[in-house]
Amino acid sequence: MRQYIICVVLCITLQHFYAQNHLIDSLQNRAEALPAGTEKVNTLLHLADYSADNRPDLAMEAAISARQTAETIGFYAASIKASLKQADLLVKQYRTREAHEIINQAIELAERSGEKILLTDALFAKGNCYNQEGKYDLSIQFTKRAITMSEQVQRKPGFLAGRYCHLGAMLRNTGAFEESLEYCHRGLAIYQQNKISAGVCYALTQISLVYAKMGDFSKSLEMEEQSLAVARESKDEYRQVVSLHNICDLLIRLGDLDKALQLTPEIERLNPVLKDLNADIELYKLRGRIFHATNDPEQALVNYQKGLAVANKTNNAAYIAGVWQDMTPSLIALGQTDKAEKGLRKAIKALEVNKDTITLESLNIQLGEVKIxxxxxxxxxxxxxxxxxxxxxxxxxxxxxxxxxxxxxxxxKTQQMDEALKAAQKNLELCEKTRSKTAIADAHHLLYRVFKELGDFPSALYQHEAYFLLLDSVKTIALRRRLSEERVKQNVEDLEDEKKRVERESALLLVRNRLYLTLGAMLLVILIFGSYLYTQLRRTRKKLDVQNQELTQLNQEKDKFFSIIAHDLRSPLAAFQGVGAQLKYCLEKGNMAMLDKISDMLTKSAANLSGLLDNLLSWALLNRGMMPYQPEPVNLHNTVADTFQIYENAAAAKGIHLENKVPSEISVQADLNGLQAILRNLVGNAIKFTPAGHNGLVSVSSEVESEKISITVQDTGKGMSAEKLEKIFTLEKRSDRGTAGEKGAGLGLLLCKELVELHQGVLKVQSTEGKGTSFVFSIPSA
Known part of the structure; x- marks a missing residue:
């Protein structure tokens, strides 16, 4: 079961990976195929966004191309966006000088084109670039300007809240604590109002850091614990790990080491969430501090130098200064004071240029230590x-x-005891304001040493007792830690053996897992192939079912067709039986009246038989897809006139008036034979079902509709019921006799429908019993 789960997870991971790469490749191909225009620019911007994390070189190339294309077509908004994207990528690569040049161009273009929102983005980017360089005064200047403009254009609350807190962080680094708290609280209020949990955590952390810089660690801890509570409630792991790091640092400063130790396992579990070069620097610094605390300055220096190498790559003066600040005690311990002084002075000079006063003063303290x-x-x-x-x-x-x-x-050291006492008392006064047990204990210990040197032993004893009272809990925890370290040392060999055993088992497990993955992949391929075959089988079976149904229907229609032929061909042919004998008799007797009657009967039977055979032939050709269709311009008026001429005698015999209402200039794009067959059947039916002696009327009219001609064949005959109308275009309906006993095969209307559809038209019928029938069909105009 475990191997199956591993296989599924692997498949999903690969699918996500290939899907992401496929999206990037698709955007890249689309961008290359598109001509210069807004769509190409937008596609390139999307490509830069999607590839920024995994393929930064491609993202940079896309951003540059988008910018150049946008400038060429005058698409200023996209040009600004592309410039800011390019600058952001440069800042991530610590190429801030190039980023500044591009941002300056974006600011100038935004001001010239009146893009106010994009102008604020450019100003924020400028401030961020300065912040990356550690130039907080310039960063604050541009950020304040951007915030003011953002308020004027009414940007989204969450966006403004984040910028307020970011500005508060920069002000904190310059020591402007009151202004820093003001901006951070403003951001916190907006985040809380809009229920943005991640933002609430961020704002509370920024407020906590301000109080920490001010030395009020209890208030700082309170704020950070609130941030952690919100992060846990919203299950935000990134904000949890940030808050836990800060809380542990504050607990160590406050002397509550037991609680700090309880939180370290959770930090260890969540720490990989942080992905930042500064996090790598902080890790090396932390290791350096640990080795220095264990009196191993050589190994401490190794870690500090690794951290310094990473910091130099960032070109961030604050990061570099931070490493030198932590590294100086180890250099002093190794007697490398000249190297420490040289590095500190170089870092101080860089910070003075950037006006980073907080870090600058920290380095000055280390420089003082070197001088000592x-x-x-x-x-x-x-x-x-x-x-x-x-x-x-x-x-x-x-x-x-x-x-x-x-x-x-x-x-x-210089035996200036009065000055030493003043300095020690001032130290205690300030430590009590911080409420840090460790700091207060150290202050009492310093006073104990001063009073001891002065010979004031009662005061020295009092300070000594206060020192041990405050430090008792801290020392207890430190003792536990030392005992734990000793137990670890004693179990090193056992751990090494266990490690080797685990490595062997891991190697075997790796081989087995590879085998399971291979088998799983094979099984997956078999399942996919089987699914494909099953799908094809079902598709084929469904196709066969449809074909069987069509074949059954065709057989049924064939049976009906032959039934019609057997029934309706018999009547016209029967009229010819015995005609020869009758003609011979009439000629012998000289009965001319009977000869006229027989002649009329033969003419009518021959016409019916001819019409029936024409319809049968046309319908058969249509069903076999062999009906000739050669559309050409046809004069509709003349075609109707020709049709009326065919039925002139039949209409006159029943006293029916034929009326051609089609204008003489109307032409249609039609197959002449097909159109004649349609009109012949419809006009013939109209005459057939119009009773004699009632001033009957059969008319053909036309109406122009867009690119088609609508043709109406209307009669004043007996009409049809609704039941007959439903089956009028099917073989299920048998032909009725006409008002004068005329017969038909029932194929005429079905043939008309299919011929009209061959002309991309529709045949419709409207009928009322006792009032007549109208057939309407459409033909493309010429």
């Missing part, structure tokens, strides 16, 4: 005092406390 290691205490004090002053202005309590801690250490 080089025993250049005066330079270190100058650096730390400047940083402490800046942190104080921004109310960044934890960062400011850390700086005062370092100043106190310098004063202790």
């Amino acid at each position: 290691a080089q025993q250049d205490y005066e330079t270190a004090k100058t650096i730390f005092n400047k940083v402490a002053e800046w942190y104080g202005l921004k109310s960044m309590y934890l960062e400011s406390a850390q700086v005062y801690d370092k100043l106190a250490e310098i004063y202790l």
Whole structure:
């Protein structure tokens, strides 16, 4: 069963993969086939969107082609969209200089063409490009301008909310915390109002990060836990893993390591959801911090250098600075202070250009640490005092406390005890504002050392007791962790053996799974082939059933046809029996009146027989598909006149008036023989069923309808019932005798219907008993 499921999943995965590639290939082929125009541009834009993740080179090529084609045909909106797509792809490749040039052109074109919404998109793209470079002041400038324009053109609430929070994040990096919170809360309110759960999580996380930067870790934790609750409720795994990372960091800062440890398994399970180069950098930095904490600066430096290599590829000054900030303690431990100073100063210079003040001050702290290691205490004090002053202005309590801690250490080393006490007390004051147990404990320990150096042992004892009281729970958890690490070390050999055993079993399982997959694929092919054969069999059987039904119907019609022939040919032929003897008798006796009567009878019988044979022949040819059909322009008026001439004597004998209402200029595109057969049968029937001696009338009229001519044959005869009308065009109806006893075969109307359809027309009938009948059919006009 498991192998079957694996086979099905594999098939579905392959189907999705090939479907996606097929869509990309189809768009590519369509774009190449289309001429330059709006449809080609839109197809290229779709191709760029669909191939951006899997085939970025193709996406770039499509975006460039779309832009060039749009510029050629003057399709300005599409040109702007294509430019922004190209810029986005360049930013992802960290080619920001080229992206700036293209975005500037898009902004200029949007302003010139009056595309306000696209102008806001271009301004946001410009801000994003600066943000990627770590130039937050310029990023904020363009983002604020874009937001103002977006509000003016009333863009969608969810879009604006995201931009508010993004701007808040950039303001946070510059230390403008109040303005940052204002924008983040504005975005949160919109997300909540529109019930966008992912947006609510994002906004709460941004607010949490602002409070963390301000040093209020308890408030930061509260906001992030709210974000996690919303993410879990909406089953948003990406937002869950982001919140869990942040919560763990905050719990470590607050000294609640037990709760942080409980969350790590969930982080490990969800962490692959994050896909970002910065995530790779953070992973290397995390490993570096771990090795440094275990007194292995060499291995720590290896990981930091890997992270620095990735950061250099991004060309992001903030990412590079972050690696140098974490790497500096390991370089100091290895005595490589000159290398650390050189790297820090280069990173500081890049940040000063970008005006990234938050990261800049963090690097200045590390530079101060390097100066301490080089025993250049005066330079270190100058650096730390400047940083402490800046942190104080921004109310960044934890960062400011850390700086005062370092100043106190310098004063202790230089035996400036009064200054050391002031710095240590300031450190405690700031740590208490952060409500971080670990930070407060460290502040008490620093005061303990200062009072001990001053000889104030009661105060030193008080600080020492406070230190251990706060640190007790933290140390308990740390002890548990060390014991757990020791147990892991003792089980290393067992784990290695287990690993080898699992590898062997995995290899065997892989071979077996391949065999199952092969068998499954073969079974799938057999099932598909079997399904195909079964479908073909059912299709063939259904076709045979239809053919059997048609054959049965044809046999039935054949039987009816021969029945008609046997019945209706007998009467005209019977009229010829004994005619010779009668003629001889009349001639011998000189009975001319009887001869006239016999002559009329023979003429009528011959005409009926001729008409019957003509209809039988025509109907047979039609059913065999051999009826000649050679349409040509035919004068309808003359054709009707010729038909009336044939039936002139028969009509006169019954006192019926024949009226040709067709204008002389009317012509139709018809087969002359077929048209004559239609008129001959319809006019003959009209005369046949119109009683004598009642001023009967048979008329033929026409009406022009678009590209067709509608022809009506109308009589004042006895009409037909509704029951007869239903079967009038079938073999099931037997021909009735005329008002003067005229006979027929019943094929005339069926033949008329099929001949009219051969002319792409329709034959209709309207009749009322006792009032007459009208036959209407259409023929293409000439």
